[in-house]
Amino acid sequence: MFGLIGKMRAAPGRRAELIAIIGGGSGKMPGCRSYVLAEDPADLDVIWITEIWESEAAHKASLQLQSVKDAIAKGRPLIAGFEMSVKTHPVAGV
Numbered sequence: 001m002f003g004l005i006g007k008m009r010a011a012p013g014r015r016a017e018l019i020a021i022i023g024g025g026s027g028k029m030p031g032c033r034s035y036v037l038a039e040d041p042a043d044l045d046v047i048w049i050t051e052i053w054e055s056e057a058a059h060k061a062s063l064q065l066q067s068v069k070d071a072i073a074k075g076r077p078l079i080a081g082f083e084m085s086v087k088t089h090p091v092a093g094v
Helices: 015-024 056-062 066-078
Strands: 002-010 032-039 046-053 079-088
Touching (some): 002 015, 002 056, 015 046, 015 066, 032 056, 046 056, 066 079
Antiparallel strands (some): 002 046, 002 079, 032 046
16 A cells, blocks of 8 residues: 655635546546545645555556646646655554
C-alpha cells in the first residue's frame, strides 16, 4: 500500500470551487483505495487530501489519466500553494 497526505492552499475564497474541480477529476482511478478531500476548519483556504493506493506505481499512473490531467489544468489557477506532502505506508483501517 502507498499513501499520501497533503495540505493544499486554495486562492483566497476559492476553496469550494477547487474542491469541486479536484473531486470531479478523481472519480474512477485504477488502484485507488481511498481519496478524501477535507476542509480545514481553522483555515478557510486549506484543503487536506488523503490518498490510499495499491502501490506508488498506481498513483503515478493516475497522473496520466485524462480526467486527472483535465482537473489539474482546470484547478491550477485556483491553487495558491502546497504547504506539505507526506508519503505514508497504510497498514490498517476501515
